[in-house]
Amino acid sequence: MVNQHFLELQGSYLFSEIAKRRSKYMEQHPDANVISLGIGDVTRGLPQAVIEAMHQAVDDMVNPSSFRGYGPEQGYSFLVDAIITGDYHRRGIELSNDEVFVSDGSKCDVGNIQEIFSQDSIVAVQDPVYPVYVDTNVMAGRAGGFDTALGRYKNIVYLDCSADNDFKPALPTERVDLIYLCYPNNPTGMTLTKDELKVWVDYAIENDCLILFDSAYEAFITEEDVPHSIYEIEGARQVAIEFRSFSKTAGFTGMRCAYTVVPKELRGRASGDNLVSINELWNRRHTTKFNGVSYVTQKGAAAIYTPEGQAQTKELIEYYMANAAMIRDGLQEVGFTVYGGVNAPYIWLKTPNNMSSWDFFDFLLKEANIVGTPGVGFGTCGDGYFRLTSFGSRENTEQAIARIKKLSF
Known part of the structure; x- marks a missing residue:
């Protein structure tokens, strides 16, 4: 079947x-x-620094002393350390190495993350929305069938974005468990200020829900008051998972390398209202279904963080x-x-x-x-x-x- x-x-x-x-x-x-x-x-x-690093990495694979077979599923420490220092410490955000998970693309991660949540979880998405957020939840059985008259799935909560609200959604008016947010937004290109994003973080804290924050395009931000990471907002570590990608930032669409941040403060409810670690669940899923990004690719990604x-x-x-x-x-x-x-x-x-x-x-x-x-x-x-x-x-x-x-x- x-x-x-x-x-x-x-x-x-x-x-x-x-x-x-x-x-x-x-x-x-x-x-x-x-x-x-x-x-x-x-x-x-690709940037020349990336090319040179990858050439060196290929040479490393020739010699038994430097050859790499299976690597850590979560990513080599040389890349994870570079990510934390280059993308977070410089913005005053503290992360530990076991909160960063290197992967082969944000598309995969935003699609796969839903696997660790209950089939009964109520999902909210912006509309317009990156299709992967919706389709992967349909595949998992959370959609409740398609309403042809409305042109929407019955059990997914749609947060309408239009010219009337400057393509920035209002908070949900009904109970939700997972909220997908993408900023800078694909497809509209719009952004939230720090104050606007804080409203969402505060809502998630008050309503015991989780924000899945896709910031794949943060490197393109030019305005001062636009946050590059949701963790710039106080309290976000309690309620948010962040997805980042090298695809557009450094031309890695054909190389496939990205990462997801899952803070250890994040908790989810299991049966009997027991709280469990989302970080540990994602690590379990990641190590079971993923064998890691290649050494050569990760060496190239780490070179992005050199001067x-x-x-x-x-x-x-x-x-x-x-x-x-x-x-x-x-x-x-x-x-x-x-x-x-x-x-x-x-x-x-x-x-x-x-x-x-x-x-x-x-x-x-x-x-x-x-x-x-x-x-x-x-x-x-x-x-x-x-x-x-x-x-x-x-x-x-x-x-x-x-x-x-x-x-x-």
Whole structure:
């Protein structure tokens, strides 16, 4: 017998559907020069410091004295120490080595984390939402079936984000156990200030729930009052798990390396109202189902934290954020209502003439040979919106904006 909950999933995965539509168009128009600003994949090479460290790591694998086989599932200490010092200590945040878990991607971790929680847990997500948060809970049986009339799953609590609330959700009005938050946000590019994030931490403490905080894009933050980590907020260690990734920060989309922080203060309720350590549960799950990220990859990731790596990574981020500014400014120049692109590599735009998201996708592909991401793919609140990414090359970004400026709406 198959897992029946997989049959509750609606359609195909968003980005698979985009790839399918693009491929079909290319088959029909083989000479078209299609520019992809849809899937958030990077286009620049890895930092030189990373390349050099990985070359050295490959050489280490040649000699019996330096060869590495199975490594620690939680990550080598040289990388974990670099993460704690480089990403947390400099912001006044204390972590211990056994609170950091190196993995092969935040997508995997935000999907897998739900396994350690009860099937009865009530899950809250923002809408628009990164699809993995919803789909993995559907697979686990927490969704309660799909309501076709509403276009939503019955047992998932949706926190609506719209232009009316500046794409920042209100607190839940009903009981929830797990809250997925993503800031800087994918897909809208919006952020919370420290005061705004403190409201969520205080709510979680008062209501005995847990925040799953995806901060994969924190390196793109440019404004002072935007927190880079939820642990900058007092009390967050009691109620929050944080997910980070090297994918966009340093071009590791093809290398696969990330990490998750699970503070030891975190407790969950077991039967009989007994409190158990979330850190220990995640460690048990991690060591059972994961054999660790390769030594070569982790050596490359650790090089990000060297002075050379920091400078080269900063240059990469500035390149993509210059693209973001170009897209944002170009769209505003021709009258689009635009969000994001200031603290995140995503630009969230209102479609013209009340077009649906998929209609605008087809229009942009046909008339300008540009691929983006339909907002409705992130939830019902995303219909009528569209996401563009700044991860293309400078040449393609310039060309895409020039094409859009020539369109008639």
